[in-house]
Amino acid sequence: MNKTIDTSDISFDKRFERILKNVQKPGRYIGKEVNSVVKSKEKVDLRFAFCFPDVYEVGMSHLGIKILYSILNKRDNIWCERVFMPWFDMLKEMKENKLPLFGIESRDPLNVFDIIGFTMQYEMSYTNILHMLDLSRIPIRSARRRGLFPLIVAGGPAACNPEPMAEFIDIFLIGEGEESILELCDLVMEAKKENKSKAWLLNRAAKSEGFYVPSKYVVEYTDRGTLKEIRPKRGAKFPVRKRIIENFNSSEYFMSFPVPNIETIHDRTTVEVLRGCIRGCRFCQAGFIYRPFRAKEPVTLNAQAREICDSSGYDEISLLSLSTSDYPKLDELLDDMLKWTEERKINISLPSLRIDSVSESILKKIAKVKKSGVTFAPEAGSQSLRDSINKNLDEETIIKGCRTAFLQHQERVKLYFIIGLPGETDEDVVAIAELAEKIVEEFHKTKKDHGLKRLFITLSVAFFIPKPFTPFQFAAQNTKEEFERKIKLIKSNIKSRNITLDYHSSEMSLIEGVLARGDRRLSRVIESVFKKGGMFESWDEGFSYSNWTDSFIKSGIEPEFYSHRERDVDEINPWDMLDLGITKEFLLREYKKSKRRVVTPDCMSKCSSCGITEMTERSCFGKTTNSIQ
Amino acid sequence: MEKLRIQFNKTGDIRFISHLDVMRCFSRAFARTSIPLRYTEGFNPKIKMRFSPPLSLGYESWCEVLDVEFVDKYDTSYLEYELNEKLPAGLRVNDVSKPEFGIDSIYYSRYLLKVYGSDDFLDRFLHKSKELLSQNSIMVTKSDRRGRPFDSDIRKLISSFNIFRHNDVLVSDITVETSNFASLNPKVFVEKVLSEIPIQGEGWDAVRTQFIKADFDIFR
Numbered sequence A: 001m002n003k004t005i006d007t008s009d010i011s012f013d014k015r016f017e018r019i020l021k022n023v024q025k026p027g028r029y030i031g032k033e034v035n036s037v038v039k040s041k042e043k044v045d046l047r048f049a050f051c052f053p054d055v056y057e058v059g060m061s062h063l064g065i066k067i068l069y070s071i072l073n074k075r076d077n078i079w080c081e082r083v084f085m086p087w088f089d090m091l092k093e094m095k096e097n098k099l100p101l102f103g104i105e106s107r108d109p110l111n112v113f114d115i116i117g118f119t120m121q122y123e124m125s126y127t128n129i130l131h132m133l134d135l136s137r138i139p140i141r142s143a144r145r146r147g148l149f150p151l152i153v154a155g156g157p158a159a160c161n162p163e164p165m166a167e168f169i170d171i172f173l174i175g176e177g178e179e180s181i182l183e184l185c186d187l188v189m190e191a192k193k194e195n196k197s198k199a200w201l202l203n204r205a206a207k208s209e210g211f212y213v214p215s216k217y218v219v220e221y222t223d224r225g226t227l228k229e230i231r232p233k234r235g236a237k238f239p240v241r242k243r244i245i246e247n248f249n250s251s252e253y254f255m256s257f258p259v260p261n262i263e264t265i266h267d268r269t270t271v272e273v274l275r276g277c278i279r280g281c282r283f284c285q286a287g288f289i290y291r292p293f294r295a296k297e298p299v300t301l302n303a304q305a306r307e308i309c310d311s312s313g314y315d316e317i318s319l320l321s322l323s324t325s326d327y328p329k330l331d332e333l334l335d336d337m338l339k340w341t342e343e344r345k346i347n348i349s350l351p352s353l354r355i356d357s358v359s360e361s362i363l364k365k366i367a368k369v370k371k372s373g374v375t376f377a378p379e380a381g382s383q384s385l386r387d388s389i390n391k392n393l394d395e396e397t398i399i400k401g402c403r404t405a406f407l408q409h410q411e412r413v414k415l416y417f418i419i420g421l422p423g424e425t426d427e428d429v430v431a432i433a434e435l436a437e438k439i440v441e442e443f444h445k446t447k448k449d450h451g452l453k454r455l456f457i458t459l460s461v462a463f464f465i466p467k468p469f470t471p472f473q474f475a476a477q478n479t480k481e482e483f484e485r486k487i488k489l490i491k492s493n494i495k496s497r498n499i500t501l502d503y504h505s506s507e508m509s510l511i512e513g514v515l516a517r518g519d520r521r522l523s524r525v526i527e528s529v530f531k532k533g534g535m536f537e538s539w540d541e542g543f544s545y546s547n548w549t550d551s552f553i554k555s556g557i558e559p560e561f562y563s564h565r566e567r568d569v570d571e572i573n574p575w576d577m578l579d580l581g582i583t584k585e586f587l588l589r590e591y592k593k594s595k596r597r598v599v600t601p602d603c604m605s606k607c608s609s610c611g612i613t614e615m616t617e618r619s620c621f622g623k624t625t626n627s628i629q
Numbered sequence B: 001m002e003k004l005r006i007q008f009n010k011t012g013d014i015r016f017i018s019h020l021d022v023m024r025c026f027s028r029a030f031a032r033t034s035i036p037l038r039y040t041e042g043f044n045p046k047i048k049m050r051f052s053p054p055l056s057l058g059y060e061s062w063c064e065v066l067d068v069e070f071v072d073k074y075d076t077s078y079l080e081y082e083l084n085e086k087l088p089a090g091l092r093v094n095d096v097s098k099p100e101f102g103i104d105s106i107y108y109s110r111y112l113l114k115v116y117g118s119d120d121f122l123d124r125f126l127h128k129s130k131e132l133l134s135q136n137s138i139m140v141t142k143s144d145r146r147g148r149p150f151d152s153d154i155r156k157l158i159s160s161f162n163i164f165r166h167n168d169v170l171v172s173d174i175t176v177e178t179s180n181f182a183s184l185n186p187k188v189f190v191e192k193v194l195s196e197i198p199i200q201g202e203g204w205d206a207v208r209t210q211f212i213k214a215d216f217d218i219f220r
């Protein structure tokens, strides 16, 4: 092991060491973990800084970075390093000591890298991206960066509406990055070798599949402020189609990844069982943007799981997907894995189980239902609202699931809800409290006979945020006042002292709502918040509502226009230059059905023609496409 | 079944991870070697490991100790090699051997402190620390579990102390109690000295160099 790092810059090391003594959790910044990749910088043709705009512990728990780090470093001529956002205390020290942000492997400043790639996981991390550039003294605006290097790129789920970040990012990678990231590297290496300009590179990228180059599109607005036109400049693709990898089962996966020396959010490793989701819950962006539904074979997964456990030494592996119980061969996979995991005392965890679709036999196999309790995500309190959001989970199943948990002496239940869903009435809101009360009743029925003591129910309530590429992309978000009124309504309907209500800032959800469906003009707002020092906006420690409201005013932007307005179905959306395979017609159909509170069957039962097959050129489950209802 | 003692260093940047993190690093390193170990009973089995008294985050050490129970008999130099292959940089096994005494017999920890600063500062630090040590008691304010302050005498926890100037660094060799009954972090002493000097230094470092038993023999 003992890979050493070139420490020619003694003064950097001295300064760095001094700083580490002054910050909380210095282990976040030291790197040199087992399996981290160190190459000789003279011997590679391209240096890639993979930036996760949040702290180390969050970024290191994320799957995407693991896959792409591994794919890039597999190429001998590319060296990919990791970069995380320093926490407040570290950032302050770095600024005071004039230490630039650095790649964790080489400790070289970001501006020596050829490509700086950001993963955009959530909108509230946008200001962190600007801080990370600024910490390396890189101009934040794309137009201000004249040279070819460093090239700033971004991808990830939030990039399905890239517009709020359009002024800062040179190229967005749309869709799955496994193949396109290497194509991008090849293109950059070509430009580098032949001494081409940034303009040349952006032109070439704009003509390639899956690359969105914002500077190649002109956006015009109507008097009302809505979009009038998105016009591609010469040669730029329109629409930009998302990339879908050729074969999910045989796609590149990471077989080793740096093993953190400190505790992270998820102290475990992962295999990706499924991509896409058959459910189509109407509020869930992930359920649409990752389509089509694909599964890996048990033999692939078992081999990958084994290799990753061998290389990492983790004692827990999670079978990751949006809904792992929808994996048709789950039984078989678990049987294969248990053959070696049991002996090695490795736990298998299924983080996204749907209680309604898990067989007894599977539950027995994973047996490790943690004493920390059970969680359910009914999302809405009433059956009819659950129908409206297409969450096919009925009350009986929830109550039955709780009873089963009680019989196993579990006394903690956590329920996830969303309020502010389109079409929600006060009765729907009250139903959240009522459902919790019914669970309390069920507990009291079971209590005596089974020696149970006290029930703890946590209602975890989130505020609904309409997202692009979902049927609710047309809908208005609730106002702050409405959110707060509904929280009070739930509170006043909770009678039992066994129930606690847990909710986050409605203000944060409002800002996220604006950014999620925002256009290019929001770049000004993001820049202004950044200049006010706004960072870690998804953290309570970082979020400042007044920074945002001040910046809206300063930029002449009305946030209500983006969040609280029901959008016309013919309106051009800021993300309409992207084609994610899901058609607007389908989304609209789903939106209308939600208003009638009608459910759509899951994709395995019946195809609802979302449009993705146009892109994949094959049917999702080997069946012919069903007719449009 | 064989119980073995692993003696290891914690040096370089890895000194910035906590005691719990070190435990995790060892569990994972063992898992990567695929050498079978004894586990604890129960719902969530963990490798049976016993560590010497926790080392403060930020301190280096040349003498950390860990006892583990192996399922089979192994050549100790093979174990040493395997572990060093699998451990993160900075955690380095120096010796694997059959333990002679239990970890409980560790009574004192010996540290090497290095203090940095201006000439004036170092002079003052040297004199102040000698002056404090010459007294019968050194009172510091600690806080209890609930955060309430109380006064405590740390003089009796310092069993030996030596300090000298080496070029532009102050070097101190200090032995403090780290037993089951009481223990002192050298930081408490350093901060006491610093609090009585009007000028600021440029930081300090600590390395744990030895464990010592109650009878003042070296613990191995």
Ligand code: SF4
Pocket (backbone or CB within 6 Å): A291, A292, A293, A603, A604, A606, A607, A608, A609, A610, A611, A612, A613, A619, A620, A621
């Ligand atoms: S094409 Fe049909 S089966 Fe495939 S994802 Fe869309 S709705 Fe589901």
